[in-house]
Amino acid sequence: MLAHAIKDTHEVTLVERGSAGSHDLYPVVDRARPAGMWPHVGAGPGGSTQLWHNGLIEIEASVFERGWPFPKSELDAFYASAFQLLSGLEIGLVRAAIEDLAKRYRALGLPADGLPGLFYPQTPMNVWQALGLANSVKLVQADVVGVELREGESVRALQLRTPGQTQRLEGDVFVFAAGGLGTPVLLQTLAAAGSSLPALQHAGLHYEDHPMGFVGEVEVTVPLYRLWNFRVPGTDGNLRLPFVVRRPGIDISFQLRPAATYYRDTRRQRVGTVLNELRRAPWNLWNYFKLFAHWDDVLDILSFKFGVHWPTRHYTLLMMAEMPPQLELAIVAAEGKDANVRHRERRWVLTSAYRQELSAAIDELLEQLQPVVRRANLFPNWWEELRTGAHHSGTARMSVDAARGVCDADCRVHGVGNLYVCDGAVIPASGVANTGLTIAALALRLAAHLQARR
Numbered sequence: 001m002l003a004h005a006i007k008d009t010h011e012v013t014l015v016e017r018g019s020a021g022s023h024d025l026y027p028v029v030d031r032a033r034p035a036g037m038w039p040h041v042g043a044g045p046g047g048s049t050q051l052w053h054n055g056l057i058e059i060e061a062s063v064f065e066r067g068w069p070f071p072k073s074e075l076d077a078f079y080a081s082a083f084q085l086l087s088g089l090e091i092g093l094v095r096a097a098i099e100d101l102a103k104r105y106r107a108l109g110l111p112a113d114g115l116p117g118l119f120y121p122q123t124p125m126n127v128w129q130a131l132g133l134a135n136s137v138k139l140v141q142a143d144v145v146g147v148e149l150r151e152g153e154s155v156r157a158l159q160l161r162t163p164g165q166t167q168r169l170e171g172d173v174f175v176f177a178a179g180g181l182g183t184p185v186l187l188q189t190l191a192a193a194g195s196s197l198p199a200l201q202h203a204g205l206h207y208e209d210h211p212m213g214f215v216g217e218v219e220v221t222v223p224l225y226r227l228w229n230f231r232v233p234g235t236d237g238n239l240r241l242p243f244v245v246r247r248p249g250i251d252i253s254f255q256l257r258p259a260a261t262y263y264r265d266t267r268r269q270r271v272g273t274v275l276n277e278l279r280r281a282p283w284n285l286w287n288y289f290k291l292f293a294h295w296d297d298v299l300d301i302l303s304f305k306f307g308v309h310w311p312t313r314h315y316t317l318l319m320m321a322e323m324p325p326q327l328e329l330a331i332v333a334a335e336g337k338d339a340n341v342r343h344r345e346r347r348w349v350l351t352s353a354y355r356q357e358l359s360a361a362i363d364e365l366l367e368q369l370q371p372v373v374r375r376a377n378l379f380p381n382w383w384e385e386l387r388t389g390a391h392h393s394g395t396a397r398m399s400v401d402a403a404r405g406v407c408d409a410d411c412r413v414h415g416v417g418n419l420y421v422c423d424g425a426v427i428p429a430s431g432v433a434n435t436g437l438t439i440a441a442l443a444l445r446l447a448a449h450l451q452a453r454r
Helices: 002-006 061-067 076-087 091-107 183-192 198-202 275-280 285-293 295-306 352-372 436-453
Strands: 013-016 028-030 118-120 138-141 143-150 154-162 165-170 174-176 212-220 238-240 243-247 250-258 314-321 331-335 342-346 373-378 419-421
Touching: 002 436, 076 091, 076 436, 091 238, 143 183, 174 183, 183 198, 183 331, 183 419, 212 352, 243 352, 250 295, 250 352, 314 352, 352 373
Parallel strands: 013 138, 028 342, 174 419
Antiparallel strands: 118 238, 143 154, 154 165, 212 314, 212 373, 243 250, 250 314, 331 342
16 A cells, blocks of 8 residues: 555565465464464465455544544544545445444444444455556565664665575665564564664564454344345445444454354354355365355355345354553564574463453443343353454554654654554554554555655
């Protein structure tokens, strides 16, 4: 997105490790809680947009107020532009649909005040391909293994490694965009090059992800299934309104996903999804056979692709939660036995106090839904089954000064005149939002900043 926005005013070179969606030479090794999702990173031109559906949602203004160095209003225009590029639609059309869907929730007796809208275009988009960047951006397939500094704390060049050789890449401006798991490792490389900047001490700290998983199921008395994957008028995209419970300092979202059946002893082992596997490998016939054990996925496909809403009173409760910034160092580089394999280690820690907050949020949601819920069942091992939402953020977060984060409000590394970060790592708080749209909006905002500096 950034390359697209500045290609007419800057000579852009993109350094990319490889063309595949994931790469065996650059694994992420979980040293604490496992990701539970493979892969939870993305590589190749287009990044993670090669692998996941583009769920588009804005971070709420209240989250900006408690965690960002600027208000949401400063990003609104860039949100609108990014939404247009990623979906082909005006954001106002979807915002109007959010209000319409909230009214329908209220008509069913459901809580609907301030619900965020999650919009899914019908077709996933690889941004690199969709924006036609191959003809306007120079692509270098290599691994960044070092950073050369000038006196006065600015970057002179990057040291790149390709099979069989090492080369230098000089430039005027450098932008790290390796994701919440990759960028902090690059910043740690900068510290290893001799920089003693206080901001670099935060690289890999303040990690946030979105723990997510199915936590239970409910039987309701209203036809909520009609509103699942709600088709936005005039588009081929679908809209969902997650319920949100607000706890001190964190938000927790819940989606009621139509289910084929209600609780039975063996059902917990069958609640899950193979949709991500289908999206990633649609040619793998085995994934289609797996659907016979995941009838909830079949209902999801019928509503998402064909607008068919199968009547049901049964719903699984899918939770996706904001987590407090992790105090421990979470992302570091690690050397393996093979010098060509560049490990990154992730230490994802969810505390017992956090578990109590999530339990309280589940109880609060069920209390809010009590007028329309006939019965509810919580899965006894929901905590153990939580997995990554792959929304890795905070590891090079924006802050008002170098004592609290890596980057300033312009995404520039504190104390380095020509080095910026443009990925999920800079996001200091995400609420319950998928981070893709916000990363795109930040890229367009950074583009405007770089163009103003010329």
